[in-house]
Amino acid sequence: MNASIKFYQTGTFTVGNRLLSPEQRSVQASLERSNAINSGHRACQGCGEALGARYAVDAAMRAVNGQLIAANATGCLEVFSTPYPETSWQLPWIHSLFGNAAAVGTGIAAALKVKGRQDVRVIAQGGDGGTTDIGFGCLSGMFERNDDVLYLCYDNEAYMNTGVQRSSATPHAARTNTTMPVGPEPGAPFGQGKKLPLIAMAHEIPYVATATVADLHDLENKVERAMSMHGARYLHVLVPCPLGWGADSADTIKLARLARETGIFPVLEAERGEVTAVSKIRRRIPVEEYLRLQKRFAHLFGKPGHPEMVAAIQAEADRNICRFKLLDKTEAV
Amino acid sequence: MDKPFAITLDPGSSLANKTGSWRTMRPVYVDRLPPCNAQCPAGEDIQGWLYHAESGDYETAWRQLVRDNPFPAIMGRVCYHTCESVCNRGKLDEPVGINSVERFLGDEAITRGWRFEPPAADSGKRVLVVGAGPSGMSAAYHLRRLGHRVTVYEAGPLMGGMMRFGIPQYRLPRDVLDAEMQRIVDLGAEVRLNSKVKRIEEMMAEFDAAFLAVGAHIGKRAFIPAKDGSRILDAVSVLRSMEGEEKPMLGRRVVVYGGGNTAIDVARTARRLGATEAIIVYRRTREKMPAHDFEVEEALQEGVMVKWLSTIKQQGADGDAGALTIEKMELDEKGFPQPTGEFETLEADSLVLALGQDVDLSLLDGVPGLELKDGVVQVDPATMMAGRAGLFAGGDMVPAERNVTVAVGHGKKAARHIDAWLRGTRYAPPPKHELASFERLNTWYYSDAPKTMRPQLDLARRTGSFDEVQGGLTEDNALFEARRCLSCGNCFECDNCYGVCPDNAVIKLGPGQRFQFNYDYCKGCGICVAECPCGAIEMVAEEV
Incomplete structure (x- = not known):
């Protein structure tokens, strides 16, 4: 997956590089990338979802020579890309309902099978609300039947399109419009959580992976790997939302990077229910550095603040680091 | 459809x-202006030539480099590379080995016989350069490229100036020096050896402008009471005589007085000439020593000894011609050495004084309008022009730090202003970009890599010969080193x-x-x- 790096200026951390051989450069570095979501879309400044969707769909388009159909759940991605009569999508794209993107994907795949079109592939995509809450039943069914669809979840950790309401992917202690920072336990409650990549793995489908918009090469490699397989596949991409997270629009990629480097968002790959690879943390940092950049966590740091909640979030990150072995063995956990 | x-x-x-x-x-x-470029006394576009070296295009890199400095192989050996101490990469792991890549490019150019691009159209103007050292030859090169006819008068028998008569061979092999000097002659600069200019004013009629670049070849003396027959030499003479047939006779115990790079050079040279003990006597501490620490370190590794906090009061006490009376010093609160009244005796076959150097300014006699101060010529720092119209000066002769790189930079700067002066205009340097500070980088994207160390010759081999101490990079690790550049601000x-x-x-x-x-x-x-x-x-x- 990772060719050996014979290059020390930036290695393969950057999008492309004049010193890398073309096959080591990312799809996004290419003049021929399909720009699946064209300019002129109405996403906010610095939208992580617009970025994540273009990264993933462009990579899928290259992997299948442009023979791709997308089903899209309701949500930001759908709303900002297709206000009537304009569309930003440069591939066949179908929107039906909030909760049925996985089922629509299943139907398209079934239709293609009937027509004998083995060359055309299917993706279904949605935000965390359409995936972890509203579309969860359809998605689980798609997994269970092992339908030939790659489902892409762009996780920005709340219902951003309707004005930032809590979803089952909203992190603990985060402020949303339905989890206000008031009372003894402000923000989203510390519940059980709902880790959809792990739930997908429990279906033992061919491929499950997580990625962020901060590591483009990794994300593209995972899409390419997924498109080389058949059956139900799931890719969960963390996409920071400047509006909903209360962050600077320039910090979108930085936040995704910090989410990985703190251990808050483990980046991994699994096949048939078994973890096959994890992205190691390169420069470990405390969760506070990640949280402080986001106004949705501002109540944790005011006076008197909630150091016990910061400690609880740190403990969650530490558990991820331990559980998924996110550090190299040489480093102490 | x-x-x-x-x-x-x-x-x-x-x-x-x-x-x-x-x-x-x-x-x-x-x-933005990378810190290395901002620091370079010769004004090299370091980030610019590393950019080409990164893709393995060494000839383009070399051509980019020599736009500012015609001596990469020399620089790669003797430049004190202050660029590396300001390199932003130093805050990540270690600075980029700029100096070693420069040397690699210079050596490649010599091996492959790369030549300068031909000069611009003949301007018809004649420029006199006095001194074929780093500053004079740098000016000659730049003036020649701008299309002027250049004649260099050199008092010595060979080109190179202080690079030949002041820098030992183990730091700068003479074939390298010769090759880079000859390349400028091949560009069409006329060099007259053994031609000392006695009165510059008399020569000015023949030329449209002149650039003076006389090196500091006269060793400073200190008054040390001594008996007849005692052997006191000065460091510059010792180093200069290394270039002749007769090597200096220093004896088995050599004492060098001083704390600059020249003192280190002489002590290391003495070791190579067979001295069993080479002792540097310096009045302050190692931290206060003006010599570069890496040279002190190399000297110590080679067995050179240093008596810190010591001055020489007398030679030849008690009728013993070889006995030096040393007084111990201590630093006062302000860090100045003060005598303690404690004395000891040190036996020495010869005493070499390395207490600084002066420039022979006698050629300036009778030039109207010049201002001489502290043994150097005052020039307009913006143009390098001295008080007389058309007369420019640089290198050791003018108020500045004295080293090869500064001298080369003076030559370039003066050449640009001479060119403008000859055309009746003023050279306006392009506005400088804002500095590319470390804070502006997003260092996440750079991978970590150690600096490639230049292989050093074995200690035993080094002290026994005048072979080069610092080895060069191979193509593989030169490429590696170049690619460590962060390309700050560009x-x-x-x-x-x-x-x-x-x-x-x-x-x-x-x-x-x-x-x-x-x-x-x-x-x-x-x-x-x-x-x-x-x-x-x-x-x-x-x-x-």
């Missing part, structure tokens, strides 16, 4: 929606801005052409600025 699979209707494209109107700040591509086409824009508002113009913003769609989010590894984009406010 030529439509993609499953498309039957023409949708309206979102391209109709010019989201650029949302913007209050716009990103702009900039070039786009190196990593495609990050092109990739990270959520609005596809960056246009990639192709190899070597960099990028452009599409302000029709750029919303001004600033991600490209935040994720640019080298800080080559900035946000500026939109005019409202």
Whole structure:
């Protein structure tokens, strides 16, 4: 997956590089990338979802020579890309309902099978609300039947399109419009959580992976790997939302990077229910550095603040680091 | 119907929606001044030539380098590379080995016989250069490239000046020196050896302008009471005589008095000539020593000894011609050495004084309008012109730090101003870019890598001969080293801005052409600025 790096200026951390051989450069570095979501879309400044969707769909388009159909759940991605009569999508794209993107994907795949079109592939995509809450039943069914669809979840950790309401992917202690920072336990409650990549793995489908918009090469490699397989596949991409997270629009990629480097968002790959690879943390940092950049966590740091909640979030990150072995063995956990 | 699979209707494209109107700040591509370039006394575009070396295009790199400095192979050996001490990479792991890549390029040029591009059209102007040292030959080179006829008068028998008569062979092999000097002669500069200029004013009639670059060849003396027959030499003479047939006779115990680089050079030379003990006597401490620490370290490794906090009061006490009376010193609160009244005796076959050097300024006698102060000529620091019209000076002769790189820089600067003066204009240096500070980099994107150390000759072999002490880089590790450059403040086409824009508002113009913003769609989010590894984009406010 990772060719050996014979290059020390930036290695393969950057999008492309004049010193890398073309096959080591990312799809996004290419003049021929399909720009699946064209300019002129109405996403906010610095939208992580617009970025994540273009990264993933462009990579899928290259992997299948442009023979791709997308089903899209309701949500930001759908709303900002297709206000009537304009569309930003440069591939066949179908929107039906909030909760049925996985089922629509299943139907398209079934239709293609009937027509004998083995060359055309299917993706279904949605935000965390359409995936972890509203579309969860359809998605689980798609997994269970092992339908030939790659489902892409762009996780920005709340219902951003309707004005930032809590979803089952909203992190603990985060402020949303339905989890206000008031009372003894402000923000989203510390519940059980709902880790959809792990739930997908429990279906033992061919491929499950997580990625962020901060590591483009990794994300593209995972899409390419997924498109080389058949059956139900799931890719969960963390996409920071400047509006909903209360962050600077320039910090979108930085936040995704910090989410990985703190251990808050483990980046991994699994096949048939078994973890096959994890992205190691390169420069470990405390969760506070990640949280402080986001106004949705501002109540944790005011006076008197909630150091016990910061400690609880740190403990969650530490558990991820331990559980998924996110550090190299040489480093102490 | 030529439509993609499953498309039957023409949708309206979102391209109709010019989201650029949302913007209050716009990103702009900039070039910033890398700290190495800002620091280089010779004004080299270090980041610029490393850029070419990174892709293995060594000849282009060399050509970019020699636009500012014609001596990469010499520089790669004797330059004190202050560029490396300001290198931003030093804050990440270790500075880029700029000096060693420079040397590699210089050596490649010699091996492959690369030559300078032919000079510009003949200007018909004649310029006199006095002194074929680093400053004079640098000026000759730049003047020649600008199309002027150059005649260099050199008092000594060979070209190189202090690089030949002041720098030992183990630091600068003479074939390297000869090759880079000869290349300037091949460019058409006329060099007259053994031709000392006695009165510059008398020569000015023959030339349209002159550049004086006489080195500091006269060793300073200190008054040390001594008996007849005692052997006191000065460091410059010792180093100069190393170039002749007769090597200096220093004996088995050599004492060197002084704490500069010359003192170190002489002590190391003495060891190589067979002295069993070479002892440096210096009045202050190692921290206060003006010599570069790496040279002190190499000298100590070679067995040179140092008596810190010591001065020499007398030679030949008690009728013993070889006995030196040493007084111990101590530093006062301000860090100045003060005598303690404690004495000891040190036996020595010879005493070499390395207490600084002076320039022979006698050629300036009778020149009207000159100002001489502290043994050097005062020049306009902006143009290098002395008080007399058309007379320029640089190198050791003018008030500045004395080293090869500074001298080379003077030569370049003076050449530009001489050229302008000859054309009846004034040279205006281009405005300097803002400094590319470490804080502007996004260092996440750079991978960690150690600096390649130049292999050092074995200690035993080093002290026994005048072979070069520092080895060079091979092509493999030169490429490695060049690629460690962070390209501070200058786009190196990593495609990050092109990739990270959520609005596809960056246009990639192709190899070597960099990028452009599409302000029709750029919303001004600033991600490209935040994720640019080298800080080559900035946000500026939109005019409202």
